[in-house]
Amino acid sequence: MENGITARRTVLAMALGLAPGLALQTPLAAAQSVEEITVRGHSIEDTVPQDLRNYGSRLEIITAEQLERQSFTDVSQALQMLVPGLHIAPKNGPFDYFDASLQGSRAQEILWLIDGVRITNRLYNGTSPLDTIPSHMIERIEVLKGGQGIFYGTQAVSGVINIVTKSFTRSSDSAVGVGAHSNGGGNINGYHRSSVGDHQFVAYASRDQARGYQPFSDADAQPSATQRRRGYEVNVLGLKYGWAINQDTRLSLQYQHGESELDFSRPFRNAETVNDRIEDIVTAKVDLNVGDNVSLYVKGYFHSWDTRYTRVHNELDDSGQMTGGLQVLNDGSYWGYDDYGLTAVAKFNDGNGLEYIAGLDHQSFSGEDDVWRIADQREKVNAAFLQLRTTEQLLENTSIAVGVRSNRPSNVQNSTVWNLSARHQLSDALYLTTNLxxxxxxxxxxxxxxNELYDADNNGIPDDGWFAVGNPDLKPEKSRNINVGIGGVFGDLQYELISFNRKITDYIDSYVPIVISGVTGESFVNSDDTVRVRGAELIAAMLLSEDWHGNVSFTHTRARLNNAGGQLTSIPDREAKLSLNYEPSGAAWGMTLAANYVGDINERQASTAGNYTAMDISGFYHFGAGDKHRLTLKLENITDEQYVTRVDRATRDTGGTYLYGNLGMHRTAHVGYTYQF
Incomplete structure (x- = not known):
């Protein structure tokens, strides 16, 4: 199969008068229509996002060209700047945890995938899983908005983000690149793609490292914090093999291995804190076409995520002065999980205007944590799903899809979900969409x-008078969602306005009081509270001239518990992204001015963050025979604005606690060079 990608680039509007303080965003693409990317090939799996877009879901695409030209280091930076309606706040720069919200969602309501394999953290599904994913290995990133539980299962409540690595090509294609930045680091990367007869091969590798920057203010740093920079080292290797066994049958094998050392920065007592991580993803897939109307695939995967956590504090005396000694709190403590599964999907076109998609899905997960005391446990989920779609043969201007999925997990109650989506073309210049x-x-x-019970006496009473335990009787959270959109073309302007509304019940409330043996601790329950999310998103595009184009997006969200009180934590009430792109006609260079404005955010510690604008400028220049050489330059956070991405609690050397802000990237210069052959 050839995963050819045809992209009609996106050209977007500047619309500065849309909202006060509207910020600039990097372009979704430098092209002439909103989100027109077609993936061609044998595999049903490869075309699912585009198919769902055609039936009413909003699909955003980030291409490899955008990542390369704008010198993004990791995936979270690219998502932060490029995707409308998606809020990303990296805690301490590249390759770190981040807060995320898609159309007003909580972080745990976004499903993350690599090449269709879920990488969402199964121990803590609110923990962001992208701290080991560099940008150099990516072919494209697909962001599907709205509830997607039919095909993707648990956690696809507000949408799905799928990172597609370098894909197969018929011809040979290779590149090597190096880069450096002013935070004391850089990268080296490369890939090679080729084919021999019916066999295709892909190999890619990269290494990123940095000394990093201090992600908190000097005023928030205690004297006992001797390691104040947050650095990283990330190494990734990927191999792919494809074999076209015959015209209708294809075998694909893939292996990706990553090894990373990721600092965990704190402004108090920190001598060394690091997550030493090894991650492996293995997949095998067979795609089969049976005649013109039937196709299917069977895919198996294995995902291993293993981390050794080391935490060393500087020792303090009773007066809060450093003694010169070290206190080892964790010496390579393990936390990690294994996740494997098998999926079989078939598509049938009856030739009379209807398509049927049916599938079976099995997932098995086991994980443990010696730091936060989660014993080794295994969970299995079996699911069956069915979707019915109309085709142009039945309805020329309207596409309708309806589906249902039945989930049978081993440790919690069963769950059945449904979905109805549609897209109606009113005219060449106007369309309507819905996804409910x-x-x-x-x-x-x-x-x-x-099982955080410190009970050395084995009498059922925690030694320190506090405990936290899980609840094996929890039910799944359930949600009802509806997205309604209107879009079209008006001259050189293209636009889409989307309204989203989501209601979540059986809400899992964290750390509610519980009493064991007369001692009060904390646990988890399905609360009677309801999460309500309402909002709207505007995305527009305009060709300003032959050389200038831009884009703009604005999202407003109201996320409340029981439809009252303040905004839920880590979800901004408003966010805007805008970009201005200059590419002279016939020239080998271009520039992008980009920014991301984030409104007010309620934080976990009864404090606030947000209200900042992160602005970058980047440029590229192609030179040499066949433009095989590319130079990229970027200045990140042009204004060197000091902005808070997350608020945490720290301990003073002399006793007592205080709140401190994690700071986003300070002004950083990047330079890169790539040779393509």
Whole structure:
């Protein structure tokens, strides 16, 4: 199969008068129509996102060209700047945890995939899983908005983000690149793609490292924090093999291995804190076409995520002065999980205007944490799903899809969800979309199996008078969602306005009081509270001239518990992204001015963050025979604005606690060079 990608680039509007303080965003693409990317090939799996877009879901695409030209280091930076309606706040720069919200969602309501394999953290599904994913290995990133539980299962409540690595090509294609930045680091990367007869091969590798920057203010740093920079080292190797056994049958094998050392920065007592991580993803897939109307695939995967956590504090005396000694709190403590599964999907076109998609899905997960005391447990989920679609043969200007999925997990209650989506073309210049249905989120291992009971006397009473335990009787969270959109073309302007509304019940409330043996601790329950999310998103594009184009997006969200009180934590009430792109006609260079404005955010510690604008400028220049050489330059956070991405709590050397802000990237210069051959 050839995964050829045809992209009609996106050209977007500047629309500065849309909202006060509207910020600039990097372009979704430098092209002439909104989101027109077609993936061609044998595999049903490869075309699912585009198919769902054609039946009413909003699909955003980030291409490899955008990542390369704008010198993004990791995936989270690209998502932060490029995707409308998606809020990303990296805690301490590249390759770190981040807060995320898609159309007003909580972080645990977004499903993350690599090449269709879920990488969402199964121990803590609110923990962001992208701290080991560099940008150099990526072919494209697909962001599907709205409930997607039919095909993707648990956690696809607000949408799905799928990172597609370098894909197969018929011809040979290779590149090597190097880069450096002013935070004391850089990268080296490369890939090679080729084919021999019916066999295709892909290999890619990269290494990123940095000394990093200090992600908190000097005023928030205690004297006992001797390691104040947050650095990283990330190494990734990927191999792919494809064999076209015959015209209708194809075998694909893939292996990706990553090894990373990721600092965990704190402004107090920190001598060394690091997550030493090894991650492996193995997949095998067979695609088969049976005649012109039937196709199917069977895919198996294995995902291993293993981390050794080391935490060393500087020792303090009773007066809060450093003694010169070290206190080892964790010496390579293990936390990690294994996740494997098998999926079989078939598509049938009856030739009379209807298509049927049916599938079976099995997932098995086991994980443990010696740091936060989650014992080794295994969970299995079996699911069956069916979707019915209309085709142009039945309805020329209207596409309708309806589906249902039945989930049978081993440790919690069963769950059945449904979805109805549609797209109607009113005219060549105007269309309507809708996506409504239900989704679900299974509790994670922490919520089910946590056992933080310090009971050395074995009398059922925690030694320090506090404990936290999981609740194996939890039910899945359930949600009802509806997205309604209107879009079209008006001269050189293209636009889409989307309204989203989501209601979540059986809400899993964290750390509610519980009493064991007369001692009060904390646990998890399905609360009677309801999460309500309402909002709207505007995306527009305009060709300003032959050389200038831009894009703009604005999202407003109201996310409340029981439809009252303040905004839910880590979800901005408003966010805007805008970009201005200059590419002279016939020239080998171009520039992008980009920014991301984030409104008010309620934080976990009864404090606030947000209200900042992160602005970058980047440029590229192609030179040499065949433009095989590319130079990229970027200045990140042009204004060197000091902005808070997350608020945490720290301990003073002399006693007592205080709140401090994690700071986003300070002004950083990047330079890169790539040779393509």
């Amino acid at each position: 249905g239900t989704s679900f989120r299974l509790p994670d291992a922490e919520q089910l199996f946590l």
